[in-house]
Amino acid sequence: MKFDTPATTNPIDQLKFIGQPMDRIDGPMKTSGTAPYAYERHDAVQNPAYGVVVGAAIAKGRIESMDLRAAQASPGVITIVTAQTAGKLGKGQFNTAALLGGPEIAHYHQAIALVVAQTFEQARAAAQLVKVQYSRANGRFDLAAARPSAHKPPEQDGSPADTRKGNFEKAFDTAPVQHDATYTTPDHSHAMMEPHASTAAWKGEKLTVWTSNQMIDWSVGDLAKTLGIPKDNVRLVSPFVGGGFGGKLFIRADVLLAALGAKAARQPVKVALQRPLIANNTTHRPATIQRIRIGAAKNGKISAIAHESWSGDLPDGKPETAVNQTRLLYAGAHRLTATRLAVLDLPEGNAMRAPGEAPGMMALEIAMDEMATKLGIDPVEFRAINDTQVDPEKPERPFSQRQLVECLRTGAQRFGWSQRRAEPAQVRDGRWLVGMGVAAAFRNNMVMKSGARVRLNSRGVVTVETDMTDIGTGSYTIIAQTAAEMMGVPIHKVMVRLGDSAFPVSAGSGGQWGGNSSTAGVYAACVKLRETVAQKLGVPVDGAVFADGTVRSGERSVPLAEAAAGGELVVEDTIEYGDLDKKYQQSTFGAHFVEVGVDVATGEIRVRRMLAVCAAGRILNPKSARSQVIGAMTMGVGAALMEELAVDKRQGFFVNHDLAGYEVPVHSDIPHQEVIFLDETDPVSSPMKAKGVGELGLCGVAAAVANAVFNATGVRVRDYPVTLDKLLDKLPEVT
Structure with missing residues (x-):
């Protein structure tokens, strides 16, 4: 059809x-x-063996030798797969670095071996006996240091790296009110509950892999290409996935090594990546540095807006497209966006829930709040003043549906926004300074x-x-x-x-x-x-x-x-x-409202209330859609207040590569969350007249939290996450 x-x-x-x-x-x-999840397909395979992945202990360099003798002699070991024994492997379309490394090492914890044994415990014990000698090479692990050498990347998915309309520089320089600030977002881990896991079995030349994967056809093609076998010989089965967030869009080392291990062992093999390997071996959301400039008249009308973003990735990698929403969200005659990519030797940066818009809105929506403060205009009204019903870069192209202002107004009324004090640090509740914040939500509809x-x-x-x-x-x-x-x-x-x-x-x-x-x-x-x-x-x-x-x-x-x-x-x-x-710009819109309390003495931040209002076409199932949005809101709290993959800039790896060190929100961090879906159908989108909503619920949340912290304390934090050490010495003197 x-x-x-x-x-x-x-x-x-x-x-x-x-x-x-x-x-x-x-x-x-x-x-x-x-x-039945990928590692649990007991009904699907008989007599499985177990594989444990060995990850590279350096971030960049070369394997000089690999001594497998002790591991091979360990009890229960069936086979060990390395790049030398695997034979010639192709490279899939969707992985930047080889999924099985050696002798060259592209990043820390790149898979270099799979130890297969009769039991998981035997495989794990033997994997610790693999002795590897490396020669290290100097790597680039610091985005800020690599920023001057960043280059303009090629067009990505039809979207150019740079856009320009009008004369931004002149319009900004002559604007009565100006804002020019730089914001940073850190590297983020997907941190899904189910690890990357696969069970592989061969029957003659036919391969079946039960795996945890979001995009079956993409991954069948990539696995076949990597193994050098016909696509028709590969079957992927993934009926249940315990979370992905973009980290399972593509095959990773577990899929390839389970297939190679099963072939070498001549029996089915199960492989689950250890949690540290999920952070360093698979993909993550890359860090960004973002500069935003806004010029406006005293009545709040934006005349000039620019958004420039820097991110890093492995050679031949892709940038985080953090400027894309700024091309569409607010009106303004003179516009500039630019994306730059630095070469880093950190693990691969790639899609994570709402790639582009999620980190881009973390910066843009703070900048909009700061501009509203400079203008003395309510943040909700400032956004409404700069609404547009057409693509600002292509005015001949209208939005198919756009209810951003309705989302803002509905949310303001429901949340009690009129009770917000415009001057920061004016509301107390015992030992807590209380503030409210708002941010627009935006995600394109694909x-x-x-x-x-x-x-x-x-x-x-x-x-x-x-x-x-x-x-x-x-x-x-x-x-x-x-x-x-x-x-x-x-x-x-x-x-x-x-x-x-x-x-x-x-x-x-x-x-x-x-x-x-x-x-x-x-x-x-x-x-x-x-x-x-x-x-x-x-x-x-x-x-x-x-x-x-x-x-x-x-x-x-x-x-x-x-x-x-x-x-x-x-x-x-x-x-x-x-x-x-091409005839209509199809996007989804929303508004996030957050109330926080900040401890006047310790700087501890507690989220007290949250509201999301979404306009995303026909909602196919309000119950499951709400679940998606509150999950996204929770993820936004994590991005605002705690999530950060800490980079060892000497050795080139993520230090907090487990769920003890990489903090995500728990039940006690999350208050009551309310979700409102505006009545909307979009006949331009599909016969269902629906749109996506699960990623919209994330975009803007972190900024709304940060804006609420500012309203509570008067302290503006531009570097995520907003942790108490960034507040303590700046908190107002109160008695």
Whole structure:
């Protein structure tokens, strides 16, 4: 199905199932511990061996020798895989450094060996006996030091490194009110609950890998390319994923080494990356340095806005696109954005929940708050004054839907923003200084080609098969809701099978495109199934009503199951998108409101209240969507107050590479969170008239927290995380 004109009325608009707050259909399996994750596929493989990865102990250099004798003689050891024994390996499209290193070392904890043994304990013990001699090379591990040598990267996904409109320099220099400041965000770890894990088994030349992965088709292609075997010989299975956040968009060392280990051992092999290797061996959100300049008239109208960002990555890596939201979010005639990439020898920087906008909004939305303070204008009003209904860089291109001002106004009213004191450090609650902060939320709406197969059997059961993944986002449920809505059957009559490369290729989970695109693919397949059913039953499809397990046409009503009486009906289709994204700017919007308390003596920060207001098209399931947003809000608190991968700038690794040293929010850190979804449908986006929402919920949260800290204390922190050491000597003198 080609989607190249805005959606009109269709069966989804009935909203019998779509738009309803239904419980997750995979919930009972998740909560009872019966959902089989990648490392737990005991039903799928017999007699597995266990592999433990050995990571490089240097960040840059070369392996001079590797002594495996003690490890090979260790009890239970079956085989040891190294770059020397693995044979020639290709390089996948989606990994910057080789997944199996040697003799050259590209980054700390790059996998250099896999020890395979009969038990995990034997493999772990033997891995500690691998003796490696290295020659170290000088590396670059400090973004600030590498900033002067940063280069302009090539265009990325159709987005140029730099944009310019008007004459920014002149407009800024002549603006009555100016703001020019630099902000920094640190490296972040995905820190998902389920580690990167895989179980691999060969049957002749055919390889099956049960793994934890967000994008099945991408990863099948990359694994086949790396191993040098036909793509048709690789099957990836990933029905349940215990969190990904972008860290599992691509195959990592566990997938490749499980496959190599299983081939060498001639039996299935399980590999789970140790937590330290997840931080240093896999991908992370790279640190940024961001300079923002804003010039405005005294009435608050922005005349000039510039955003420049520096980030680092391995050679041939990609930048963090932290300036992208500034190209679209606020009006202003004179504009400049620039992205620069420094070469660093740290582990690979790559996508993490809302790449680009998440760290970009951390800086931009503090800058907007600072500018509002200089102007003496309420921060909500300042943002509303600079709203735009068209792409500021391409005014001929309107937004398909844009309710940013409505989000801000609704949130302000619900949160009690009018009670906020504009002058900082004026509100006390016992020993706490209390403040409120606001930030806009923005994330682009992307759509992806997505396919599905739909079956109807003689019992009236509809089965959906697609390689779409559920990374905790509720894919199983919204896909079931879509099929139930389209085919007119109750939810319990729908079976959803996901995460298998044997199924049609879907959008996959990433970039906030998964829910909207995958359900649109199921919609397309169901349209074709409706046509097939109508033909079988001898009724015209136009005007036919699929409801309550029947097909009604005029005075005639026939059970849906009767269409499959002669055998199961099977159809598949794919939603493919035209050029509507070129005619309209498709984005999602929101507003975050936060209240914090800061201890007047210690500088301890406690988040007291949080509110998110989102405008993100039709909300397919308000219950699971709310869950996504409050999870994102929690992640935003972590980014604001505690998350930071500490870089050893001498040795080139992340020091706090476990969940003891890398701090994330726990229950006691998070207060009541309220989420409001504005009533919105976007027919330009898809037949579902939906958009993504899971990453929108993160964008802007950290800045809202930082702005609330400023309102509470009068202390402006521009370097994340906002920790008490950055407040203590600047707190106001109070009695």
